[in-house]
Amino acid sequence: MCAAPQSRCEAARWDDAGLHPAADVVLEEVPVAMVYNGISHAVMLASPADLEDFAVGFSLTEGVVQSAAEIRDIEAVPCCDGIELQLAIAAGRMAELKLRRRALAGRTGCGLCGVESLQHAVRPATRVPATGARISADALQRAFRCLAQEQVLHRATGAAHAAGFATWAGELMLVREDVGRHNALDKLVGAMCAQGLRGEDGIALITSRASYEMVHKAAAAHIGLLAALSAPTGLAIRAAAESGLTLAGFAGRPGRRVYTSPERCAS
Numbered sequence: 058m059c060a061a062p063q064s065r066c067e068a069a070r071w072d073d074a075g076l077h078p079a080a081d082v083v084l085e086e087v088p089v090a091m092v093y094n095g096i097s098h099a100v101m102l103a104s105p106a107d108l109e110d111f112a113v114g115f116s117l118t119e120g121v122v123q124s125a126a127e128i129r130d131i132e133a134v135p136c137c138d139g140i141e142l143q144l145a146i147a148a149g150r151m152a153e154l155k156l157r158r159r160a161l162a163g164r165t166g167c168g169l170c171g172v173e174s175l176q177h178a179v180r181p182a183t184r185v186p187a188t189g190a191r192i193s194a195d196a197l198q199r200a201f202r203c204l205a206q207e208q209v210l211h212r213a214t215g216a217a218h219a220a221g222f223a224t225w226a227g228e229l230m231l232v233r234e235d236v237g238r239h240n241a242l243d244k245l246v247g248a249m250c251a252q253g254l255r256g257e258d259g260i261a262l263i264t265s266r267a268s269y270e271m272v273h274k275a276a277a278a279h280i281g282l283l284a285a286l287s288a289p290t291g292l293a294i295r296a297a298a299e300s301g302l303t304l305a306g307f308a309g310r311p312g313r314r315v316y317t318s319p320e321r322c323a324s
Contacts, residue, residue: 060135061085062106062234063214084216086236088139091115094151095143104210104217104235105140108133110247111240112142118246118274120180122150125250179269179292182300183276188257190281191323194313196227197260197284201309203229204262210234211264220245221262222254222280229262230254238265239274246278256280267306269293276300282321284308289316 063082070079084104091099091112098121103111112131116122130145146154200223210217211234218238222231222245231252233244242263249256256279263271267289273296275283282303289297289306294316297304303318315322 060105062104062210082213084210084214084236090139090141092141092143093121093146093154094148096151096155097141098154100139101237101240103237103240106210106235107233107244107248108140108142110233110244110251111235112144112247113250114243114245114247114274114278115240116144116146117250118243118277120277121154122146125247179296180273182273182296183279185276185281185301186257186279187301188281190225190257191321192225192227192260192282193323196223196225197305197308197313198310199227200229200260200262201284201286204232204264207232208234208264217241219262219264222249222259223262224259230259238263238268239270242271242274246274249278260284262308266290267293267304269296272296272300272302272304276302281318284313 063084066081066083068079068081069076086102087105089101089103090097109131113125113128116128122128127147127150128144132143134141134143204219204221208219211219217234217236218241219232219234220241221229223229231245231248233241233248235241235244260282261275261280262284264286266287267283267285269292272283272293284305286309289304294304297317301318303321304316306314
């Protein structure tokens, strides 16, 4: 099982003159299982990097635990078919998890695979704290420029999504990359916990569209503003409005759009 997030392969360069031998760097994806107290709960295809951040962030944004302190231990165990992230959580949280009976079977970019009924697909929104903080358009643009510079995996492979956390002044603090956009955001949330950063302390930047799941995860981490390079979906906009989260689309360029809670956007 490949343990590196990228690898080299043989390919052919195709131009008007024909095919020419060429080497390429490709992004790896492996099955990663979230195993809580010995029971497998979710399997996603993910990039095999920053796995502890992934375990913590997924557990928080999916409501398995309410704080990182409720995770007593994490161990990444390579298997013949993938990687198991074995987490030890409190017995009470485990009992709640069993009641939910969620057994996800994820694919790249799929955030709702395995939800057992329609009413569980769209969950109640987490209300985002109102702090009075605001960010200017210039600061947001600066943060996105820095994010592009820090996308090491994407620059090497052209296949990775990124999620970044920036201060309200536009200073980029953290970046995480993954083959899946949901995974990148989960890894970012886990890294924030590891470094003692609160969601209220800044904004989240994503290099993808803003789907419902991305809004749900950002709100669960108490992030007040989610800025996406691409467009949001209608369901994402409604979820952001319900949670009080500021949702911006097409945010890396002039003409960006703000769909909800514009009070966090300074002129």
